[in-house]
Amino acid sequence: MTDMITADLVDLDLAAETKEAAARSLAERMVSLGRVTDLDGFLADVAAREAQMPTGLDGGIGIPHCRSAHVSEPTLAFGRSPQGIDFGAPDGPADLIFLIAAPAGADDAHLTILSALARRLMNEEFTTALRSATDATAAASLIRGEESAAAEAETGTAAVAGAPSTPATPEAASEATPEAASAPAAAATSSPTTPAPTTPAPTSSSPDSSADDGHVFRIVAVTSCPTGIAHTYMAAEALEQAGQDAGIELVVEPQGSSGFHRVDPAVIAAADGVIFAHDVPVREKERFAGKPTVDVGVKAGINRPAELIAEVRGKAERGEATAAAHATPVDAAGEPGEGYGTKLRKWLMSGVSYMVPFVAAGGLLIALGFAIGGYTVDKAPSVAEHFVWTDQTSWAALLFQIGGVAFSFLVPVLAGFIAYGMADRPGLVPGFVGGSIALTINAGFLGGLAAGLIAGGTVMAIQRVNVPATLRGIMPVVVIPLISSAIVGFLMFLVVGKPIAELQKALTDWLSGLSGANAIILGVILGLMMCFDLGGPLNKVAYGFAVGGLANPNEGSLKVMAAVMAAGMVPPLAMALATTVRGKLFTRTERENGKAAWVLGASFITEGAIPFAAADPLRVIPSAMAGGAVTGALSMLFECTLRAPHGGIFVIPLIGNPFLYLLAIVAGTGVSAGLVILLKSARKTPAAEQGGTAGPAEAGGAGTEAKVPVAA
Template sequence: MKITELLEKNTIKLKLESDTKSEVINELVNILDSAGKLNDREEYKKQILKRESEFSTGIGEGIAIPHAKTSAVKIPSLAFGIKKEGLDYESLDGTDAKLFFMIAATEGADNEHLDTLARLSSMLMNEGFKNKLMNAESKDTVLNLIDEQEKEYIKSKKINVEPAENNLDEKSHKLILAVTACPTGIAHTYMAADALSNKARDMGIQIKVETNGATGVKNKLTDEDIQKADGIIVAADKQVEMKRFDGKNLIQVSVSNAIKDPEALINKSISSEAPVYHSDKKGEISKSEVKQKNGFYKHLMSGVSNMLPFVVGGGILIAISFMFGIKSFDPKDPSFNVIAKLLHDVGSTYSFSLMIPVLAGFVGMSIADRPGFAPAMVGGLIAYNNGAGFLGGLIAGFLGGYVVVLLKKAFSGLPTSLEGIKPVLLYPLFGILITGIIMLLFIVDPVKAINAALEQWLGSMGTANKVILGIILGGMMAVDMGGPVNKAAYTFGIAMIAAGKFTPHAAIMAGGMVPPLGIAIATTLFKNRFTAQERDTGKTCYIMGATFITEGAIPFAASDPARVIPASVIGAAAAGALSMIFNIGLPAPHGGIFVIPIINGNPLLYIFSILIGSFITAFLLGFMKKPLDKKL
């Protein structure tokens, strides 16, 4: 099937009217709908936008290929439009898009249709072809250009191009293998394949690329290929078969990286920088991932992430109960309210009582897999019931996990006939026994003493020391925005709440709210310092900051760490210090603006602390970032 059988005159527009990404998507959808190609316009547009949310289909070099495969499409079709002035399409290389192909594929599109669409994606990598399309003066010219280029492309694919023998150098003896795959398997899969193939040919390097597209796996890599390969590139945004690459130098990246910078990937794949890939039994875990899995931070974060739903859900329920009165859950208090007691019971008596055992259980499970869960969780429950608190739960998690690791080694010599009883009898029996005894005899009392000393130290702090603590805790929340430093401060705050000390966590939440709020304010006040995409993202930062989701600032920190991180840390530290100066206490571990009404202290002063820190961050960003060369 020819491309021009999918692209018709009534789906071509030589002068698009749109000025923004959302407008051009809407305009192209309308073109297809008006031509009778869609069953459901709104559903098709929804699928297009869903695809864009994964990553932009603005591939760079002035091209955008929005696409979707859905039952909302009646007839497989193409829409094509030109915007010579260009518009910001959030392209991979930051350039404005000028040529737009919108692909509409049916849910059950046959291979012939999909192969045709894939061919178009590859053809667009040709610079001369793009320039001719840009200057086409009629719809007939567009169709003729596509027909001519398609013939040339098919002809070129029938020729096996090898490096010239008289130009052989060290690189030309190299063999690179690649696998490309995007979620829909229509456009980016084949564009990445062509980008890698073309660049390798230019560099005099042999390459074979396997595509995992909508029509299935094409040009599949053989065992012989893999054995001979000097390097392997997996450019994929969906799962591909990985076990076959065990022991080979391999680079894993997003499919967009292969389109954007194929030369860098090829060079890295044949250098010493490419790590050796090691699969597990399922063939899906790399060496770097295994290393992370065995690390202290990985185990800790496994516990914290699984504990957070109990913390957040229970904490907000407790906060809501406080709105009826701080003691409204107590039947003996004059402010007693039945609803408040119900909320407090669910949040505190039940949800919070599981917090420390769940933390410990998942730390143990991260260390020793499923057999480590029960001993560690029992150890966490012992810590909770005996006043050892959060620190005791952490110790229980690591203790339970490593006890099971030792048990696995101890029982490794047993006959294979007893293998089945290890996880159901031996590991839980001896794991719980050993962990429980150690916790009760050696851990609980010392940890209780540490917690008591910490409470006494915090209680004896003067204003100056509290301010220093507020600066440290607030700043820690902005250092890595959800990373280990941020989580260390957050877990310390939770421990303090459990110990009845509420001021540290108020400083922590204030510091955590500042980075996204400060960035949001900066994108509003200093628009010429940010691209259109950043300004749009900045709007969501208002919501994320207000709800205490520090991670909302990560995209900005990743793109400009030298400015964003220092500005965020300074603003967050200021907010933490002010919170301490105003002696604000926060009995709820999460919630952002929703829990401000129940803080201990003046809510307006707490809001003032957060806003001051946020504006400090915003003005620092406005000062440090330079105006963009052009309005994006």
């Protein structure tokens, strides 16, 4: 903390009127000290974090914060606003504003120290002393937790003594911060920099500290927020203080950026209730199953901890226990910064990620079969009944038929693993059943999507039913598969399956009849979809639509597959070209990524452009979409066809009109590269505007465009 805040980073007369202006004013101080390398990029990251959840807290505190690639070292700036600034707190404007800037790869020790500050903000004496500080040096000393801060602040009070002191060295952090008082079992495996769960001692004099039989009420709590720096630990501190006031035993497991220590299983087993105060999925949530539970946002843990304790005690008295729960793959893979809004996307991506290997293997085998045996290989008899070892056609038929078997798993695997992402292993059976029904009724890829979501939702609903303990053992292996498969089968056969099948047939017939202007328009649409989210849900919908057409190929579906793959190759190739032609517009890291993007683009891996889009989405994504639209339209105009679902330039021999196909890719790549260069050139770099020096990443003359990274 010694170097994290200095007097130069303190403004005791912050004149800003809005939270954006306040963040800019404090961030400019960081830029002047070389702590932030790109002002606009950093402010964009702060705004993105603020958009997830307001950072205003009760008590007149605003704590905007983020992790950003534009921060060179952990930094804290403090501003005191005479008029107050609205940060979204329920009780009104904030007069104490803390701007926390953490590097994207901040080490655990620094994050732990920042977390200690967040806890100190819950101490009223600490905030009172800050409001009374008369100069920037005194305020900085107070925030650093130096013992002389009280005298320097000239408050005449023991404010600092009342606030936890934060050591100047990471080595001392585990001794000086409140997290050091960890439970013995947790401390046995603790690292010196990661806060461990804390167990406040019960207040025996409290009338509520025990029941008539001497039993002390015990609660275990989990706190977490998207960034994992501030609110996570503030909620933990508030709950611990409220637990002490109520005379109960309360153990908190803060799941922050610096990792987390699992509460001792014995502590969980002995707990009478559970409080989840979180805005991102709770890690290993199944550990707390079967307990009376209060599940709220992290701000509730900060603002009304006593109410949450009373609520969980009430549930315990009424015997309201949650049903057994298991962490789904989406929850288990959750990272700090991932909120519930990402769940649907990750459910879909779970299914797609398991489906893609079947696409690659099956599709390429089918394409090789056509390449070796000609387009009539699909009429060959089964190789199990007729195979000639010396006949080339038999080998082609073998490849084709193996690929066809692999391809037949596409829709069931898609549906099964969408349901798996939603409900874990119990979702697999109804998911596969629903996907197979989608194939049976010709509902195709769209039917598989619907079946997976229905299956996952059905299992999740069944899991919420509180069943007797004697039945819980057979639920996942008998009851859930039986009931969920029956429900999914009923819905797919008789309710939603038929309309989806009709839609799929209409789309197939439309594709078969496409020609001229209609085909070009479809090429534009597919190109835009492939390049909008660079491997995300929209990209996968377009790709899945094209792959689905290969199951029963015709002239229209083969054109669609060609247009989709061509457009998907454009974004990484364009970024590679742009970094080669105008390297000064890109950071050193982006120029290195550009070299790899040549290979990724040529291999039809659209995700190769993600690093560029994450750093500068407002310029890269529109440029990529424009090039993808051009390539998709030209591919359709040239009537290019493709029987392979993957492979990029390595399956050129399998493409109809290959030279015109390559021309379409080159044209789209040129359009995208030209647009991104034009857009980046049109904006002056922040370093030039400030008249200062660029950060290390820009040392070679690269610009520092506004960057909004993927949510941290």
